[in-house]
Amino acid sequence: MVLNIDSSRALRTHDQLAHLADAVLSADSSDESRSIEWKSQYANLLAPEAGFAIGRAVLGMANRPIAAAQSHFEGVGYVLVGVEPGHLHGQIVPDSATVANSIGRYAGNSWPLWDTRTVGLRGQQILVVTVEPPRPGDRIALLQKSFQPARGPEVTEGTIFVRQSGFTDRAKRHDIEQLQERLLAGAATQAEATRGLDRDRQLRSLVAEMVHAIHHWASVMETLVIMTARETWGQQSLMDWTTTAPASTSGDAMQLAKLNMSKIRLETKDSQLLELVTRAEQAIEAMSLGDALRSGPSAPEAREIAYGHIRNVKEAFDNIASAARTVFAD
Structure with a gap:
């Protein structure tokens, strides 16, 4: 029974x-x-x-x-x-x-x-x-x-x-061996949990660094678009701008963002986060300042298109940050 x-x-x-x-x-x-x-x-x-x-x-x-x-x-x-x-x-x-x-x-x-x-x-x-x-x-x-x-x-x-x-x-001896293994299993579990926490902290840091870089890049790009509205804007103006500190830092910021996206792909399997990283990459690829950089003062319509591309990139990275706060919540 x-x-x-x-x-x-x-x-x-x-x-x-x-x-x-x-x-x-x-x-x-x-x-x-x-x-x-x-x-x-x-x-x-x-x-x-x-x-x-x-x-x-x-x-x-x-x-x-x-x-x-x-x-x-x-x-x-x-x-x-x-x-x-x-x-x-x-x-x-x-x-x-x-x-x-x-x-x-x-x-x-x-x-x-x-x-x-x-x-x-x-x-x-x-x-x-x-x-x-x-x-x-x-x-x-x-x-x-x-x-x-x-x-x-x-x-x-x-x-x-x-x-x-x-x-x-x-x-008996085998009972004690099992109990020792139970104790050690806890140490292994704790070690894995610690590694997971360290990995999450690293990913949060990568995301924060990446989003900060993109916001800096976007700010510089928006300033550049504003500059194209000047009467004196031309090809030489663009060439001169590329040698300035803002141009250099914006390029470095974009490179940092791309590097961190690659690291995130290697460090996480979260499908939502990876999908948002892909969308951010697509937004960068589609980004163009287009007619706003041509000689002569740029047209308002061209500047608005350029602003739209910059906003799309910034929003794509902001979406990554929002998702990361949920995925890697303490």
């Missing part, structure tokens, strides 16, 4: 946890898994024996392999006290803070992440301990306090427990 409950999502609410307790009551003893552990009853929930047993179960849940944990209840683990298949014992649950302290002496209070809830089932109280899913980069959950059972050797502080299918046991 399979535990009669939907395990595709985590159970969080009081009603969901009560439903879980009821499903355990109706289950077979073989239904205990890596996600659920049940315990009959404790005469004193605050006794060291109870705190150790529940804490041991919490540590085992926290040390499960990530893939195995995620296969049920979105990785959340559950320890139920006061119910088992075919037997509803109930559990007297003292103040929640004292219960948490009793368990926390052995499981720890800051890591792993766990919580206690009391739910009602057919007139009885059931203690449900929820253990949050293991994640890449998680530390190994260790026994925080040594425990001396009535019989047998002491269980020393630092002992590692792992939840297996139907039981919690001391970690």
Whole structure:
């Protein structure tokens, strides 16, 4: 018989946890898994024996392999006290803070992440301990306090427990290797995330630099178009202008913008941003000051066409900046 409950999502609410307790009551003893552990009853929930047993179960849940944990209840683990298949014992649950302290002496209070809830089932109280899913980069959950059972050797502080299918046991070599890999996977994930953040910062910088350059270029070009309206404007005027500092800086600005567009193509796969870069390249290619640069004072119509081309280029780059603010948002 399979535990009669939907395990595709985590159970969080009081009603969901009560439903879980009821499903355990109706289950077979073989239904205990890596996600659920049940315990009959404790005469004193605050006794060291109870705190150790529940804490041991919490540590085992926290040390499960990530893939195995995620296969049920979105990785959340559950320890139920006061119910088992075919037997509803109930559990007297003292103040929640004292219960948490009793368990926390052995499981720890800051890591792993766990919580206690009391739910009602057919007139009885059931203690449900929820253990949050293991994640890449998680530390190994260790026994925080040594425990001396009535019989047998002491269980020393630092002992590692792992939840297996139907039981919690001391970690074997391969369990510890998996836990080490989990810790290292978190470091790798963090490193990749850092690289991603660095890449995004670099791209934001490229876009900002590029748009600033184009705005400078546009300002110089608009000034040039205004100059063509002069009565003395001619070919020599254009040749003289090309030797000026504004002409030189505008050329450098355009080259910088083109270079940064090439870098952006290499650094991102975002389709929206790449499409806007293509449009900006097309606007530059189509850009022409046309008749405005010919000898003699330019006609208002020619200047307006030239202004339109300059505006098109500037707007194309402004669109890149707008998209970048969304794509590379912090």
